[in-house]
């Protein structure tokens with residue numbers, strides 16, 4: 001049983017998120033990549049489900065998010081949408097589908113919206129991708145921004161360490177956040193930046209910020225489902241709070257199943273026809 005009771009069971013929209021920020025109500029966002037988990041996440045009362053390109057890591061076993069394709073994101077997003085009634089479903093635009101060519105960016109975003117029925121897209125970056133952001137928005141597609149440690153740029157950064165500790169990068173991030181807000185983004189993810197900087201950005205913007213490793217001053221928080229459930233056992237950054245130990249629960253269950261099959265205990269008389 002969930003310990004959280006949904007106060008308002010209306011469908012979550014981008015407009016609702018703006019109202020939540022205005023009221024000081026925090027936004028809960030979590031990733032999901034498939035129908036069965038999306039149902040559980042949605043029924044828990046989550047406000048936003050992000051079909052993250054972290055699917056590349058946690059579903060496909062890649063070391064970065066870069067290999068993810070548009071077809072793969074559409075597959076994951078359409079599965080999640082089918083399992084979701086209340087939460088707003090946001091789909092990541094994968095690497096290579098929006099950088100450098102805003103016409104291709106719009107075509108990619110339109111494919112996501114048409115083929116998956118997701119309700120918004122998320123793009124990584126600020127000034128560098130602003131033309132793509134504006135063109136996608138011009139088609140009536142809601143855009144969530146993503147600044148700070150943007151994993152699609154890992155080869156430029158060379159490390160998954162905290163970003164924007166230096167004044168110059170912090171100032172660029174603040175300028176990028178304002179640019180994204182002015183362009184019409186409905187929210188911005190702030191990943192792995194100092195808490196003080198994230199709190200400042202959140203206070204200066206009217207749109208909500210959603211933090212991951214960005215402290216408590218953000219308007220909402222996001223985590224990767226497999227990480228917070230303890231399925232992805234080897235991953236334990238400082239910002240991650242584990243809400244369950246499903247990795248060990250699953251391992252124990254699998255061991256019991258193998259033991260029962262090998263001993264002939266499963267299936268018993270009631271479990272056969």
Ligand code: KIV
Pocket residue numbers: 031050051052053054055092189191212222223224
């Ligand atoms: O892909 C993803 O899961 C994300 C979140 C970590 C914000 O972008």
